[in-house]
Amino acid sequence: xxxxxxxxxxxxxxxxxxxxxxxxxxxxxxxxxxxxxxxxxxxxxxxxxxxxxxxxxxxxxxxxxxxxxxxxxxxxxxxxxxxxxxxxxxxxxxxxxxxxxxxxxxxxxxxxxxxxxxxxxxxxxxxxxxxxxxxxxxxxxxxxxxxxxxxxxxxxxxxxxxxxxxxxxxxxxxxxxxxxxxxxxxxxxxxxxxxxxxxxxxxxxxxxxxxxxxxxxxxx
Amino acid sequence: xxxxxxxxxxxxxxxxxxxxxxxxxxxxxxxxxxxxxxxxxxxxxxxxxxxxxxxxxxxxxxxxxxxxxxxxxxxxxxxxxxxxxxxxxxxxxxxxxxxxxxxxxxxxxxxxxxxxxxxxxxxxxxxxxxxxxxxxxxxxxxxxxxxxxxxxxxxxxxxxxxxxxxxxxxxxxxxxxxxxxxxxxxxxxxxxxxxxxxxxxxxxxxxxxxxxxxxxxxxx
DNA sequence: TGAATAATTGTGCAAGCGTATAATTTCAAA
DNA sequence: TTTGAAATTATACGCTTGCACAATTATTCA
Numbered sequence: 001x002x003x004x005x006x007x008x009x010x011x012x013x014x015x016x017x018x019x020x021x022x023x024x025x026x027x028x029x030x031x032x033x034x035x036x037x038x039x040x041x042x043x044x045x046x047x048x049x050x051x052x053x054x055x056x057x058x059x060x061x062x063x064x065x066x067x068x069x070x071x072x073x074x075x076x077x078x079x080x081x082x083x084x085x086x087x088x089x090x091x092x093x094x095x096x097x098x099x100x101x102x103x104x105x106x107x108x109x110x111x112x113x114x115x116x117x118x119x120x121x122x123x124x125x126x127x128x129x130x131x132x133x134x135x136x137x138x139x140x141x142x143x144x145x146x147x148x149x150x151x152x153x154x155x156x157x158x159x160x161x162x163x164x165x166x167x168x169x170x171x172x173x174x175x176x177x178x179x180x181x182x183x184x185x186x187x188x189x190x191x192x193x194x195x196x197x198x199x200x201x202x203x204x205x206x207x208x209x210x211x212x213x214x215x216x217x218x219x220x
Numbered sequence: 221x222x223x224x225x226x227x228x229x230x231x232x233x234x235x236x237x238x239x240x241x242x243x244x245x246x247x248x249x250x251x252x253x254x255x256x257x258x259x260x261x262x263x264x265x266x267x268x269x270x271x272x273x274x275x276x277x278x279x280x281x282x283x284x285x286x287x288x289x290x291x292x293x294x295x296x297x298x299x300x301x302x303x304x305x306x307x308x309x310x311x312x313x314x315x316x317x318x319x320x321x322x323x324x325x326x327x328x329x330x331x332x333x334x335x336x337x338x339x340x341x342x343x344x345x346x347x348x349x350x351x352x353x354x355x356x357x358x359x360x361x362x363x364x365x366x367x368x369x370x371x372x373x374x375x376x377x378x379x380x381x382x383x384x385x386x387x388x389x390x391x392x393x394x395x396x397x398x399x400x401x402x403x404x405x406x407x408x409x410x411x412x413x414x415x416x417x418x419x420x421x422x423x424x425x426x427x428x429x430x431x432x433x434x435x436x437x438x439x440x
Numbered sequence: 441t442g443a444a445t446a447a448t449t450g451t452g453c454a455a456g457c458g459t460a461t462a463a464t465t466t467c468a469a470a
Numbered sequence: 471t472t473t474g475a476a477a478t479t480a481t482a483c484g485c486t487t488g489c490a491c492a493a494t495t496a497t498t499c500a
Contacts, residue, residue: 010447010496032339034254038488048449049488059488108342115339119252121402122332132403167407168419171395178394179387182341183352187387199388202423230466230477258458268479269458279458 008047017055017065019045024066028116029109036063067117067127071134077105087212089148094209096145097169097200101176101192111181139170146204153206165204172199228267237275237285239265244286248336249329256283256336284346287337290330291354297325299361307432309368314429316365317389317420321396321412331401359390366424373426385424392419 011019023045027036038059042049056062081099085092099105121131143166150157157165173196180192197209231239243265247256258279262269276282301315319325341351363386370377377385393416400412417429 005449005494008448008495013447016447032343037486039486050450050490051448053489054447112339112342115335115342118338118402119332119335122328122335123252132406135399135403164415164418167396167399168392168415171392171399171415171419172388173391174395174398175391175393176387178398179355179391182338183355186352195384195388195391198384199391199423202388202425203419205422225464225479228465228478233477236477257456259456270461270480271478273459274477 013055016047016051020047020052020055020062021066021069024062025070025113028066029112032112033063033116064124064126067120068130070113070117071130074110075134075137085212089145089152090206090209091212093145093149093200094197094211096142097173097196097209098193098211100173101180101196102190106177106180106184106192108181108184111178139166142166142170142173149206150204155205168203169200172196172203233275236267236271240267240272240275240282241286241289244282245290245333248286249332252332253336253340280344280346283340284344284350287340287347288350288354290333290337291350292357294325294330295354295358295361298358305432309365309372310426310429311432313365313369313420314417314431316362317393317416317429318413318431320393321400321416322410326397326400326404326412328401328404331398359386362386362390362393369426370424375425388423389420392416392423 020041023041024036026044027040031040038049038052041062042052052059052062056065081096085095087095104110117127118131121127143162146165146169147157147162150162176192176196180187193211197211201207201209240261243261244256246264247260251260258269258272261282262272272279272282276285298316298320301319302312305312305315307315324330337347338351340347342348363382366385366389367377367382370382396412396416400407413431417431421427421429
């Protein structure tokens with residue numbers, strides 16, 4: 001008769017906020033933005049809906065925190081490939097390109113999250129800024145690799161051409177990432193990486209690129 | 221006391237379906253998927269919510285019809301350049317590529333719509349089918365143009381290579397379309413078209429492509 | 441050990457959602 | 471002009487949503 005409440009543990013604020021953000025991302029990845037209801041998020045976090053309002057002033061607040069965390073995480077992941085590489089410039093470029101169109105970067109979950117948020121980028125200014133910054137950061141990194149690879153190959157390019165090459169290479173990578181994630185069954189394993197490497201080489205006027213890494217990068 | 225009903229006109233079935241689809245697209249472009257409620261769509265179409273269920277078996281049915289119309293519309297818009305073109309195969313390819321990364325195909329509204337839909341593609345099977353079909357339709361069209369252009373240049377390619385080239389060219393176009401639509405202020409006018417033409421030429425190993433059309437295509 | 445504090449739960453509410461369905465109005469054919 | 475069928479409106483229902491708030495529990499500190 002005593003409607004016994006469920007027992008619970010008090011977590012630190014940082015931990016709980018993190019858990020709720022992770023749960024929100026899970027929900028969005030699984031069921032899209034419309035599937036990320038307050039109740040669903042709380043459920044996934046093993047918590048009661050009311051608690052969300054204790055840590056976030058509104059659901060919108062939680063969602064925007066989740067987006068921020070997603071973008072930060074993706075940028076860090078793309079940077080990780082390069083941090084401890086001692087390959088040649090050409091090799092580094094090849095590794096970077098191959099990694100960008102191979103799991104875990106190509107991943108239905110990542111795609112679902114990106115798709116769930118991209119719409120808000122067009123409406124919300126804060127989101128737009130985050131998006132713009134992380135896009136340019138990625139492209140700048142790519143441009144640096146291209147610059148090094150061209151120099152190594154004895155075919156340096158001027159600034160204007162370099163910028164255009166970076167935009168084009170970035171576009172190929174984005175396009176392949178998109179198509180590979182949205183229609184995975186349409187491409188054989190490794191096919192996207194081969195196409196990406198061949199395309200970047202053709203765009204830069206370089207001989208075929210071969211990645212130095214033996215296989216796909218480890219997740220996380 | 222006589223709760224006088226609002227007067228109305230009977231439209232043909234095709235017309236009403238079109239109106240409702242257009243209204244749905246407007247709603248999604250403006251307020252995102254969550255803004256496209258049955259009531260909002262009916263309101264924008266100057267109609268009563270109940271009517272939607274008279275022409276579509278469910279809201280989901282209407283939404284997927286709208287997505288289909290958006291995608292085929294974009295492909296047709298790119299292909300319109302070709303309908304009465306008597307240009308060479310190389311010229312047709314150039315026109316097609318340039319049109320795909322130039323307004324009105326590159327357009328924040330189109331991007332907003334696409335972004336609103338893409339996440340459902342990963343979840344809903346019907347949406348997935350629509351996406352897959354329209355993606356392949358666009359790529360097939362592109363592949364046909366590439367095939368003709370390569371033949372004309374005396375460098376025919378076998379089927380496997382042709383497929384890969386089409387995937388790569390399609391990826392560049394998609395990527396440029398995405399970036400140009402999401403961050404329009406990042407690119408000078410005509411810059412995307414130049415990059416696209418240069419990239420496709422480099423990918424195919426052809427000399428620079430030059431469009432035959434004098435300028436951007438007229439809207440609609 | 442006991443009291444104070446803040447984290448967490450549980451309940452309830454008003455609004456909006458998609459949908460079913462009955463009541464009306466329009467329009468074309470007779 | 472009348473009639474009949476189909477298009478359209480109007481109303482209502484059950485469900486879900488985000489949010490507010492009071493009740494309760496775990497934890498800390500004296």
